[in-house]
Amino acid sequence: MNKFKYITSTTGNYNLLKQYAKDNRNTATEAESVLWNRIRARQLGVKFRRQHPISDYIADFVCLQLHLVIEVDGAYHYHGDVPENDAKRTEYLNQLGYSLVRFTNEEVIADIDNVILKLNQIIKDMNTTKQTSSSTGWSEPLQPDGQSTSPSGRRGRGMKIAVLAGDGIGPEIMEQGVAVMTAVCEKFGHSVSYKEALCGAHAIDEVGDPFPEETFQTCMEADAVLFASVGDPKFDNNPNAKVRPEQGLLAMRKKLGLFANIRPVETFDCLIHKSPLKDELVRGADFICIRELTGGMYFGEKKEGTDVAYDTNYYTRYEVERILRVAYQYAMQRRKHLTVVDKANVLASSRLWRAVAQEMAPEYPEVVTDYMYVDNAAMRMIQEPTFFDVMVTENTFGDILTDEGSCITGSMGLLPSASTGEHTPVFEPIHGSWPQAKGLNIANPLAQILSVAMLFEYFNLKEEGALIRQAVNASLDQNVRTPEIQVEGGARYGTREVGQWIVDYIKKA
Ligand code: IPM
Ligand code: MN
Numbered sequence: 001m002n003k004f005k006y007i008t009s010t011t012g013n014y015n016l017l018k019q020y021a022k023d024n025r026n027t028a029t030e031a032e033s034v035l036w037n038r039i040r041a042r043q044l045g046v047k048f049r050r051q052h053p054i055s056d057y058i059a060d061f062v063c064l065q066l067h068l069v070i071e072v073d074g075a076y077h078y079h080g081d082v083p084e085n086d087a088k089r090t091e092y093l094n095q096l097g098y099s100l101v102r103f104t105n106e107e108v109i110a111d112i113d114n115v116i117l118k119l120n121q122i123i124k125d126m127n128t129t130k131q132t133s134s135s136t137g138w139s140e141p142l143q144p145d146g147q148s149t150s151p152s153g154r155r156g157r158g159m160k161i162a163v164l165a166g167d168g169i170g171p172e173i174m175e176q177g178v179a180v181m182t183a184v185c186e187k188f189g190h191s192v193s194y195k196e197a198l199c200g201a202h203a204i205d206e207v208g209d210p211f212p213e214e215t216f217q218t219c220m221e222a223d224a225v226l227f228a229s230v231g232d233p234k235f236d237n238n239p240n241a242k243v244r245p246e247q248g249l250l251a252m253r254k255k256l257g258l259f260a261n262i263r264p265v266e267t268f269d270c271l272i273h274k275s276p277l278k279d280e281l282v283r284g285a286d287f288i289c290i291r292e293l294t295g296g297m298y299f300g301e302k303k304e305g306t307d308v309a310y311d312t313n314y315y316t317r318y319e320v321e322r323i324l325r326v327a328y329q330y331a332m333q334r335r336k337h338l339t340v341v342d343k344a345n346v347l348a349s350s351r352l353w354r355a356v357a358q359e360m361a362p363e364y365p366e367v368v369t370d371y372m373y374v375d376n377a378a379m380r381m382i383q384e385p386t387f388f389d390v391m392v393t394e395n396t397f398g399d400i401l402t403d404e405g406s407c408i409t410g411s412m413g414l415l416p417s418a419s420t421g422e423h424t425p426v427f428e429p430i431h432g433s434w435p436q437a438k439g440l441n442i443a444n445p446l447a448q449i450l451s452v453a454m455l456f457e458y459f460n461l462k463e464e465g466a467l468i469r470q471a472v473n474a475s476l477d478q479n480v481r482t483p484e485i486q487v488e489g490g491a492r493y494g495t496r497e498v499g500q501w502i503v504d505y506i507k508k509a
Helices: 014-022 028-043 086-095 105-110 112-128 170-188 201-207 213-221 245-255 269-274 317-333 348-363 374-383 395-408 446-458 462-477 495-508
Strands: 006-008 047-049 061-063 068-072 099-103 158-166 191-196 224-229 260-266 286-292 302-304 309-311 337-342 368-373 390-393 416-420 426-429
Touching: 086 099, 099 112, 158 170, 158 213, 170 191, 170 224, 170 446, 170 462, 170 495, 201 245, 213 245, 224 446, 260 317, 260 395, 269 462, 286 317, 286 395, 317 337, 317 348, 317 390, 337 348, 337 374, 337 395, 348 368, 368 374, 374 390, 374 395, 390 395, 416 446, 426 446, 446 462, 446 495, 462 495
Parallel strands: 006 047, 068 099, 158 191, 158 224, 224 426, 286 390, 337 368, 337 390
Antiparallel strands: 006 061, 061 068, 260 286, 260 416, 302 309, 416 426
């Protein structure tokens, strides 16, 4: 599986690079070559992340999830207990489970294309190595028949997907998500294996823990997690319940380090009349909210007394900077407009956000950065949703604004999301578990299916994602819709029928 997704660099920003040059530890040319690498790596579709623990030691590039370290004349950046001697360093990294590839500065400067070529080959080889799982419970990989290759002739990959269906309508929509995933893998020649794991109310009932250790292990072994929904009214109505399904979700976010929650707000032309807002306001609205997901009040120090209670909106510079980087990367790939949403006129934590954003903005001169108070942003989203391109905000504001965002499109049942960060990424619908609809075959599976599209896109498998989106659009166009969005007099399709229609479409495409 291609996990060449995050790259870490100690020389991760311009100022640092300049500092290196100034200290004469690097010449300006060397510093430039590092930067050049970053640019090229970006062209490969990788994302950067700074300040991973290991990046304090390892110069230039670290592919965290591939466990590949790419050194470009890196030795003089090393400090801490990393040996400077090349052979010893190789041994040290191998012990940590990293493999190593080395380039010299000369090589990089002279022929960057050749370096990229070599890197691509290494990554390809790592991708095609069959993963042999040490643990059990993973389904036998569904191997494509060997005839199927991707329409563009790419080679297939192996993927391990943890399936967390959760509560309420979760299992029903998940069944359709998995069916679509399997159909796409067959079509494009990827082999895929699944493992189901408990979470939410269901997990509390069975093992007393909404995110059991075994589920965590399954997530860590997987390349990606497909998540449906958790929640059950029997907990909602009991304020004294000690464990709640939602705690499972929070534990998952924290333990997997999922600090970036990506929630796109897209409109589907044929459903615009469902929006509570006027057609002409909503038409063309297309933005992404990037919500910080592992900090702020959700996880800050709390006190819950009978007379006093508080939650602390705690943020560090590091947390703010890494989420802003994600936001800038999205902005760069889109319409290059970033709105930083905060409450800097009142909150200290917001002032830190704003200060960090203002420092970082000059690194992205192509992006127009604006700053908006959260109350104003909530209003603007209703008044002029087309104003936004990428919006970034802290955990609690993001929670509130994304519910608002989801309803302006008129179709909460259609919106997927991704949560990414340090470990396995999670893909899930933004809606809840809708317990009242459980087992009725009426829940809309499209958000789950589009979450599968986001999963493929995360791994840079763009055609796969595009085919799913095309299938979803076709189903809507042809009125193959679940009841809540069906046109008057339209035929009745349930969760299963919509899923099956989309699977058939993909097979025929
Ligand atoms: C969400 C949900 C969760 C949150 C709840 C279920 C804990 O509302 O994903 O937006 O508040 O983050
Ligand atoms: Mn929410």
